Amino acid sequence: MYQYELETLDRELESEFESAVLGESDRAYEYEYESEEFLPLLAPILKAAAPMAIQAIGGLFRRRRRRGQREFEMEYETPLNEFELEGEYEGDPFIGNLLRGLGSAFGGDGEFEYEFEQHPEALPEFETAPASEYEVMAEHLAHMAANSQSEAEAEAFIGALIPMVARGLSAAAPVISRVVPQVIRPLAQAGRALLQNPQTRPLVRTFPTIARSSMATLAQRVAKGQPVNARVAARTVAGNVAQVLGNPRRASAVMKRSRQIHSRQCTCGARKRARV
């Protein structure tokens, strides 16, 4: 009973604090993203956000390909006029396939599915899994990135959360350490795309999960003796972005867990400020 009351109080204080700090629109988006009843509203945002993020990662390869050699055209019907999205992508074939897969996933009734070098176990069902201190800090940094005033500052927070995630995966594993630098660039690119719009900005809070699954996948590759270069890393991150942001239900679950960890376990002082 006492525990329940404490949790309720925490939730109230957290909501109070966020309403004081965040604008009304930001708060509304956050609730929409986390609650299953709002999934029909989240889907159109993801429909634009997921390709934006993946296309931004694909931009890392754009200069290396000959124009016209690999060209993928997609059509997105975005109901929100705020989104600016190019309808075609030239570059890496893997990214092009992802984008086409996203187009068909959001266009059809079924869930988004595609094949890529992703180990399913890298994205666990974490409803009841406890969070380590590193995970808490990573979620906090993602929260800071999502609520950051300047874009460059947000990028610094995105970069900072990656070593935290790596420490959480395994503090002593040199394999994880090796792949950390490779993951930063594509994730920063995706972050930049999402931060441009207030509606897609809260989705940056999914990045700890995306970074974690990407590093787990890359570490497995290194352990098997397969090479990990910038292209492989970018493809893996893009795949994981598609895996999370291409599925409204999964994105909602990830956002919900992020909020739970941040509001209940983070010692960033949000509750204290709310009490004051």
Add this chain to the structure above:
Amino acid sequence: MLDGETLQQELTNEFESEFEYEFQNEYEVQHEYEGEEFLGGLIGGAMNALGLGEGEYEGEYEGEYESEAFLNTVRRLAGRFKPILPKVIPHATRLIGNAIGGPQLGAALGQMMRESEYEFEYETAGQLEFEGEWSGEFESAATPQMEAIAEALAGAAAKAQNEAEAEAFAGAAVTRVLPTKAAAVQKQIPAIVKATAQLTRGLRQNQTTRPLVRILPTVAMRTGQVLTQKAAQGQPITRPVVAQVMAAQTRKALKNPMTAARIVASSAKVGQKVTQPAPAARKKVRG
């Protein structure tokens, strides 16, 4: 200009020659140090303490940190840094203050650094600093993976094409080395990251100061250590305290051109090791 890549190439070429280090070389290094006035005696003592004055010794230390090529590189870098550092220090500390505590704290820290500039030049505590630096570098010869990755990330931040990417790398670099054991320090990590982002932007604005981005892991590590000590002593770790400590560590890293150059050169060398392909991948290619 001698950028990170050129520096790395020079260092690689030098160290790959695998020359044997003998007493004569060491004596020359020691002699050169003696010309640097007050540091000469201290370095001599430190070298004797480390066993450098007694013929050959094994390990990578001499190759990395005491070879003449390395010292020449450091001197060249120091020569470039010398005219700009007096301007960089107040600017950098103001940026840190702005990011962590707002414009007032930034202005106060910047002013404090400007006023004490004269004091730095005759600060006898510089000897203590050099001693600390020496031991720090000696330890870094066997750099743990964590610090090596941070140095590589800082190098990537210095060389990144755009500002946002640079700040992402810098944020990752400092988070990599910040201690997370003390809850009070952990709580301040976002503030340090924020200051790092500002500092990275400030240092990257000028082509000459851009390599100085490589000092950020060292500054962050020392800031984390000082804050952890303060927390262990029961002192409150507030934002102004974090700003002051970080500004002081930045000043410490930048106030002596040789110190700054040495940190930059060491960072380039250490970071280079982790940017090589994974051993498993190389093995497969050979097979």
